[in-house]
Amino acid sequence: MTTKSPNQVQLLTCGERRRLKYGAAPSVFDFKNTSTTQESDRAKRKRLRESTQDTCTPMIEDLPIYMDELIVHHEVVVDQSSTSISTSMPEEMCSTAEKEIQCDIPTLGRFSIEGMKLDTKMLSYYTGLNGYDHFMLLFNILGPAAFDLNYKCGLLSPQDQLFLTLMKLRQAKEDVELAMLFKVCESTVSKIVTTWINFLYFQLKELEEQFWPSKDIIKEHMPTDFAKKFPNTRVILDATEQPIHKPSNVEAQSKTWSSYKHKNTLKTMVGVTPNGAVSYVSSTYGGSVSDRQIIEHSTLLDVGKFDAGDSIMADRGILVQDLFANQNVFINTPTFVKGKSQLDPEEIV
Structure with a gap:
């Protein structure tokens, strides 16, 4: 049996695994030489944490490492004159080095009307x-x-x-x-x-009463093309429906169900002037209420609301000509097709 030289690798068998015997393999890299080993970043941060228990002044040469600690303990300072915030040292670590490590981070911060003042x-x-x-x-x-x-x-x-x-x-x-x-x-x-x-x-x-403009104001601001075709229009009416969550009450479900929208809604009649300004908003009702019922309970039928000869432009579903007949107010609605595939030429004109 041959004898191995000291420089050869010796193996130590332990169970089924073969391992190198400690000290058997020489190395040119001396990892245990403390005289040439530099302190790691992690060890330096640990040393800094321990040192801050007695003093709050960090070493200037350690500031790059110290910044990592500040990320965890930073406080936000909002600048009202700009859209940025800065991070700074906490009060318990305050020092002259604070000015050296501050930085600006762009952010919108909390929304406020003052922040939108100039935008x-x-x-x-x-x-x-x-x-x-x-x-x-x-x-x-x-x-x-x-x-x-x-x-x-x-x-x-x-x-x-x-x-x-x-x-x-x-x-x-x-x-x-x-x-x-x-x-x-x-x-x-x-x-x-x-x-x-x-x-x-x-x-x-x-x-509310100030929203309803006089006839003279409407004529003054009426679009030119509109004035040529519908000069007596005082208001343009249409209903709008707002979807809502299904009520738990059965009666409320029935009153708010809209057969037109196929969901539970709230319905409101809205009127605008020929130039597009909102001039009337009715009370709100359940989606099952018809347009006629809303107008019947609205202030549009009040005496003095319209002048004789005024006209109301409305959708074809708003059939209220009889309600305004005694005030000599005409309801201008599109012509009905009445089951036909298209309108007759005379009806189109």
């Missing part, structure tokens, strides 16, 4: 208003009651609550998205929207 385009996109001055005009019209509503949200100002509500109405955004944009919870968004819609209704309801 007229986005404010118009979210609310439909012409700008910040237009928004503040609406807010001031609502009066001081806006600061004393039954539901008060300490996180958002009354102006921001109105801004949130207008975004909900204009963009039909979900509560979860609004909660993310305004940094509040979904239940808060729901309460704000419900409170402000009711508040807007009662405050703006007083202006």
Whole structure:
């Protein structure tokens, strides 16, 4: 049996696995030589954590490593004059080195009307208003009651609550998205929207009579082509239906079921002037109510609403000629096909 030289690899059999005997294989790489080993980043961070228990001043040469620790403990500082935030050291680690490690991270932050003050385009996109001055005009019209509503949200100002509500109405955004944009919870968004819609209704309801323009104003702003063909038109009427969740009450299900939309809806009669301005909005009824029933209970039949000789343009389904006959108001509706495949030439003219 031959004897192996010291430089040869010796094997130690342990069970079924063969392993190198410790110290059997020489190496030119001395991993255990502490004199040439550099401190690892992980060990340096550990040393820094232990050292910060007694002092809050980090070594300047260790700042690149120290930044990793700050990512976990950073605080956000919002700059009102720009759309950015900066990360900085926590107060317990404050030092002169703080200025060396601050950085700017672009973000929109919390949505607010002040943040949109100079961005007229986005404010118009979210609310439909012409700008910040237009928004503040609406807010001031609502009066001081806006600061004393039954539901008060300490996180958002009354102006921001109105801004949130207008975004909900204009963009039909979900509560979860609004909660993310305004940094509040979904239940808060729901309460704000419900409170402000009711508040807007009662405050703006007083202006209902101002929405109905005089005949002279309508003629002044009537489109030229429209004036040539329908010069006496006072209002254009049509009904709109808003889908709703199916009510749990059986009677409410029946009253809100729309045979036209094949779902539960709320129905409202809306009127606009020939140039497109909304001039009339009726009360809201269940989807099963007919257009005629809405008009029968509306203020359109009030004496003095129309002048003799006025005409109402309406959809063919609004059959209310007899209701306005005593006021000498004509209902202008499209001609019915009456079961035929097409209209006669005389009817088209």
